[in-house]
Amino acid sequence: MGLFGSKEKPEDLMYNAMSFMDKNQPKGAISLFNKILKQDSTNVEALLNKGLALNQIKKYTDSVTCFDKLLEINPKDAQAYNNKGIAMAEMGNIQNAAECYDKAIEADPKYAPSYFNKGVLLDKLQEHEEALATLEKAISVDSRKPNAMVYKGIVLGKMKRHEEALNCFQNICKKYPNNQDAFFQKGVQLAELGKHEKALDVFEEILKKFKGNVNVIYAKSRSKAALEMYPEALELLKQAISKNPKIIRVWAKEEPIFTKLHSNDQFRKLVKL
Secondary structure (H helix, E strand, C coil), X not given: CCHHHCCCCHHHHHHHHHHHHHCCCHHHHHHHHHHHHHHCCCCHHHHHHHHHHHHHCCCHHHHHXXXXXXXXXXXXXXXXXXXXXXXXXXXXXXXXXXXXXHHHXXXXXXXXXXXXXXXXXXHHCCCHHHHHHHHHHHHHHCCCCCHHHHHHHHHHHHCCCHHHHHHHHHHHHHHCCCCHHHHHHHHHHHHHCCCHHHHHHHHXXXXXXXXXXXXXXXXXXXXXXXXXXXXXXXXXXXXXXXXXXXXHHHHHXXXXXXXXXXXXXXXXXXXXX
């Protein structure tokens, strides 16, 4: 209740809830969305944003309930279908997630996030050609955001189309010079093409801004090893393992570039060979 027992106005509750969302405090927002929905269970703005907040805190079953209520009110709500698809994918319900993305696209063919999320899902299913086509559709629908472009480059890299991937990331870096994901992936593709000196220039530039980035440290170690700069490679690998031992040890054991170090005592100790 508000002052002197008066009912809190939905618009005031919504303003405060969205302030919590802007501050990345979804739990605080959810309590206010619940107050709005107690007054009006069909408030579509509250239902949508409560679902988004529940997705943030990984309460996917509850978020699906919100999106289903939205779809009862408006069966053509592309945003509800898309975000329900995200929740389904996170719960491992791949078939339902794909259906949600398709329904979102059918409801609004110009809603780019549905194409992007479908492309990501297809990539995870190793359906790279279809993923690429879907991501290209996302870019054609909305070329203002770089996320689909970045993921397109990643998929091209997985398909061993490294020159195309490098070209993709170079174009993103020109258009979005502060996009660190694209800049890092540019370095990765340079390394895949055997251009390790140029890759190291990229990784070192990133580490000036993000000193503790474990992926960049590992990538730098990998390129140093490729150039047979083994003491530096091992020191960087040690740093990376200290930050994420489980994952980095698996990567290092499986990495062909490190094969020549398999007889090295320091390497064997680091990765627990």
